[in-house]
Amino acid sequence: MLVFVTSMRHPRNATDYSYNEFLLRQTLESIALQTSSDYHVYVVGNREPDFSMGDKVTYVNVDFDPPAPVHGPHADRSGFVRDKGSKIGLGLIAAQEKNPDWVMIFDADDFVHRSIVSFVHDNPGSSGWVIRRGWVYSQARNGYRKQDGFNGTCGTSHILPYDAYAVPQGVSISSSQEEVLSAYGETLPAVLGAHRNAAAWFRERGVELRELPFRGAVYHVDTGENHSGKELRGVAKPWDRLLADEFGIPSSKKKAATIWRCIGPVALGQSLASLFTRALRRARQMFVRAN
Known part of the structure; x- marks a missing residue:
């Protein structure tokens, strides 16, 4: 049994909480495409979504205070880690009822490959996997591109015992x-509320993660609700059947609008500006080394 665990941001720290629910629904629809049924999903939040999540999903309600004192999506990092980490921690506690073998923590607006559960069950001897190669996707632009170093960018990136x-x-x-914060101790800020250094953190404790041998997740950006504020800038690959077939992501724009947003003048200009910035940075580095 593999359990997927996620958290929802506090309604008072959301620009549009109904949109957060819409994003969650898309994510759960992606998970529901798994080719193996031996999984369960736990969603932890302050307000139960107003749509039916189905028999494969358990909702865990909490009454935690909002991590930021005013209305808005962006708590500071410590508040974000505290809120997310304690909710994920409760999700892991709730998951004990399923006696799971594996856990995949995911962000409630991302997408996962339909073969994740099957792959895990076909490789029982592993100590876990890290997703170093994935995709970054913008529904606003209906485009995507490859994302290497995925686990340093997106929290939907580890499968562990x-x-x-x-x-x-x-x-x-x-x-x-x-009580949850105290019980988990250093584990909570290190790997429940954050993800960037998780592979190294587990390695130091004797858990060596292998690289998942396929692009196993999609990082959804440009939503207006990402705590990171990440965007998909520059030229992007227009939506195609790979996103639908492997991750359950439908096209969000008509073809002409998609092409305009992905390879139009603005996108080309952003890519050229990025290339120029990188070239200038390299030139400065070479100058510093030479002197």
């Missing part, structure tokens, strides 16, 4: 946020 998280005893889904 459930036991690797050392889920603490003595806490439950009714525990307070402070």
Whole structure:
């Protein structure tokens, strides 16, 4: 059994919470395409979505305070990590009921490859996987491109044995946020609320992750709700059947509008500006080394 675990941002820290629910729904539809049914999904949040999530999804409600004191999507990093990490921690606690073998923490607006569960079950001897190669996608532009170094950019990037998280005893889904934070200790800020250094963190503790041998996830940007504020800039590959067939992502624009947004003048200009900036940076580095 593989469990997928995610968290929802606090409604008071969302620009448009109904849009967050729409993004979650798309993500759950992507997961539902798995070629193996041996999985379950846990969603942890402050307000249950107003759509039916189906028998494969369990919603865990919390009453945690918003991580930012004012209305808006962007808490500071410590508040974001605290909120996300404690919710993910509760999701792992709730998942104990399924006696899972594997865990994949995912962001509630990303997409996962339809073969993830099947691949995990076909490779039982592994200590886990890290997704170093994926895709970055913009629904606003209906385009995408390859993203290497994926695990340093996107949180939907690790598949680990459930036991690797050392889920603490003595806490439950009714525990307070402070109790969850205390119970998990350093694990929470290191790998539950953050992801960038997770592979190295687990390696230091004897869990060596292999690289997933295919592009296993899609990082969804340009939503207006990304905490990172990442955008897909420059020339992009227009939507095609790969996104639909492997990740369940439908086309969001007509063909002409897609081409204009992906390879039109603005996109070309951004790509040229990026190339010029990189060339200038390299020239400066070479000058510094030479002197």
